[in-house]
Amino acid sequence: MSEARPHLELDGVTVAFGGTPALEDLSLSVGRGEQLALVGPSGAGKTTLLRLLNGSLRTGRGSVRIEGVRLETLSPPRLRKLQTKIGFVHQALSLVPNLSVLQNVVAGRLGSRSLMSSLRSFVLPRRDEVERVYDLLCRVGIPEKLFQRADRLSGGQRQRVAIARALYQGGTTILADEPVSSVDPARARATVELLTSICRESGLTLCVSLHNLALARDYFPRLVGLRRGRIVLDRQPDQLGKEQFMKLYRLSSHELRVRP
Amino acid sequence: MRPAPHTLGRRPPVRLGLAAAIALAAVWAATTLHLGSSSFLAPGGLDAVSDFLARAITPALDYERAPPPGTEPLLWKAFRAAGKTVVFAGAAMTLALVVGLPLGLLASSAWWVEARGGRQGWRNRLLAAVAPAVYAVTRILISMMRSVHELLWAVLLLAAFGLNDLSAVFAIAIPYSGTLAKVFSELIDEAPRDAARALRGAGAGPVQVFLFGLLPAAAPDMGAYTFYRFECALRSSAVLGFFGFPTLGYYIAASFENLQYAEVWTYLYVLIALVIFFDWWSGAVRRRLT
Numbered sequence: 001m002s003e004a005r006p007h008l009e010l011d012g013v014t015v016a017f018g019g020t021p022a023l024e025d026l027s028l029s030v031g032r033g034e035q036l037a038l039v040g041p042s043g044a045g046k047t048t049l050l051r052l053l054n055g056s057l058r059t060g061r062g063s064v065r066i067e068g069v070r071l072e073t074l075s076p077p078r079l080r081k082l083q084t085k086i087g088f089v090h091q092a093l094s095l096v097p098n099l100s101v102l103q104n105v106v107a108g109r110l111g112s113r114s115l116m117s118s119l120r121s122f123v124l125p126r127r128d129e130v131e132r133v134y135d136l137l138c139r140v141g142i143p144e145k146l147f148q149r150a151d152r153l154s155g156g157q158r159q160r161v162a163i164a165r166a167l168y169q170g171g172t173t174i175l176a177d178e179p180v181s182s183v184d185p186a187r188a189r190a191t192v193e194l195l196t197s198i199c200r201e202s203g204l205t206l207c208v209s210l211h212n213l214a215l216a217r218d219y220f221p222r223l224v225g226l227r228r229g230r231i232v233l234d235r236q237p238d239q240l241g242k243e244q245f246m247k248l249y250r251l252s253s254h255e256l257r258v259r260p
Numbered sequence: 261m262r263p264a265p266h267t268l269g270r271r272p273p274v275r276l277g278l279a280a281a282i283a284l285a286a287v288w289a290a291t292t293l294h295l296g297s298s299s300f301l302a303p304g305g306l307d308a309v310s311d312f313l314a315r316a317i318t319p320a321l322d323y324e325r326a327p328p329p330g331t332e333p334l335l336w337k338a339f340r341a342a343g344k345t346v347v348f349a350g351a352a353m354t355l356a357l358v359v360g361l362p363l364g365l366l367a368s369s370a371w372w373v374e375a376r377g378g379r380q381g382w383r384n385r386l387l388a389a390v391a392p393a394v395y396a397v398t399r400i401l402i403s404m405m406r407s408v409h410e411l412l413w414a415v416l417l418l419a420a421f422g423l424n425d426l427s428a429v430f431a432i433a434i435p436y437s438g439t440l441a442k443v444f445s446e447l448i449d450e451a452p453r454d455a456a457r458a459l460r461g462a463g464a465g466p467v468q469v470f471l472f473g474l475l476p477a478a479a480p481d482m483g484a485y486t487f488y489r490f491e492c493a494l495r496s497s498a499v500l501g502f503f504g505f506p507t508l509g510y511y512i513a514a515s516f517e518n519l520q521y522a523e524v525w526t527y528l529y530v531l532i533a534l535v536i537f538f539d540w541w542s543g544a545v546r547r548r549l550t
Contacts, residue, residue, distance in 0.1 A: 092454045098480060115467055118468055119471070
């Protein structure tokens with residue numbers, strides 16, 4: 001893999017849901033180990049963009065490349081193989097409620113296991129697997145929850161388990177869709193700090209969509225602003241003026257009008 | 261623009277008509293069946309009923325009429341019949357679970373949507389092409405198994421295979437597989453799918469997504485329902501004794517025909533104790549599961 005190639009690359013991508021465009025002719029490239037925050041009003045296309053980047057959504061037009069490989073041309077098994085390298089922290093709580101934290105985290109590696117070995121790691125996890133999960137739980141700050149059921153945890157703790165699961169995949173990239181939307185501001189800050197520092201230490205590429213502009217500004221070296229399916233800004237936070245944020249968030253008269 | 265209020269989809273007043281139709285149907289059924297005050301009891305029926313109920317407080321501990329020498333004691337016979345009842349129910353439920361689980365999976369839309377996912381490739385295109393057919397055939401099969409009662413299955417199987425223990429097991433297992441499959445498919449479809457989607461996005465295969473993302477969330481309810489069906493299977497197993505299988509029903513029918521009501525009550529109490537025991541047990545397991 002040449003270092004010159006961007007790690008994640010969108011080129012002239014258009015996606016539409018039932019005629020309504022979610023992304024329009026959008027191009028973006030993210031370098032290996034880079035950390036970027038996607039900001040913008042809801043409905044701007046942040047989630048759609050992230051789902052493109054992990055191959056769970058396909059483009060209408062344009063191409064998505066990960067490590068130089070075009071996702072559109074991949075067979076399902078090869079796409080799955082590529083997906084094992086991309087951890088995704090979801091907006092909705094995506095844990096299995098009545099399984100233990102250990103089992104939920106272990107599930108992160110299903111894609112690189114056979115059916116039999118995934119059954120075994122679910123029922124009788126090996127010692128080294130348990131220790132690896134325990135290490136990750138220490139890093140996200142909830143080691144004592146290892147054997148607890150996921151539905152006994154608070155919203156913030158579940159989010160940490162989801163992060164641990166994405167890290168357990170052992171991939172090269174973490175994508176996170178509004179990872180702090182369900183926790184209080186103090187915890188939100190702590191969670192974002194955790195995500196960025198872990199990814200920095202391990203050299204993982206990190207793309208996070210965030211509602212909270214202050215958090216994005218404080219923790220990310222690169223901000224990408226989306227609005228109505230297009231990139232309206234892409235730069236470092238210290239270069240940003242108030243004006244540009246206004247441009248990003250100001251509602252147009254078109255958007256304010258109530259639709260029949 | 262302001263839409264006119266009558267375009268907002270208010271439903272026409274069908275409910276009143278529906279209620280009237282149901283009331284009419286009830287009156288019609290009552291007149292057809294001659295449900296009146298006069299037609300309730302057969303002549304002498306009241307005496308038989310009171311005679312039967314009187315024995316409820318004095319169930320037999322030994323045979324009412326001396327049996328041929330060498331016959332085992334009544335209570336021992338009742339317990340052995342209870343054991344047989346459990347064995348038939350257990351074998352039938354095991355079979356029903358083995359058949360009902362995969363059928364329920366195929367009959368759930370979640371399996372076809374979530375596990376397979378929106379992936380491309382010739383294998384998935386083939387699957388997408390046959391999926392509606394497999395889904396429809398499974399649902400029809402389930403309905404057919406379910407709509408015939410276990411007693412009717414028993415009549416059919418007895419005609420085909422004679423008084424074979426397997427006839428009884430299959431008679432219970434066939435309709436129960438259908439019921440389990442139907443309820444399983446609904447429970448799987450109602451289970452939250454976020455986890456399944458997340459696992460699919462992380463590269464897990466369809467079977468893995470189903471086994472680890474979808475099934476665990478539905479499993480406690482599926483287990484609880486299976487326990488409930490086991491209780492039903494106990495009752496069915498007892499009733500199949502009327503056809504000559506050596507379960508509690510066989511002895512209940514025999515004693516009833518000989519007007520030995522005290523013995524009937526002995527067997528009934530054993531059956532009731534059995535059902536209460538399994539109800540308590542399944543309750544304890546359900547509390548642990550959910």
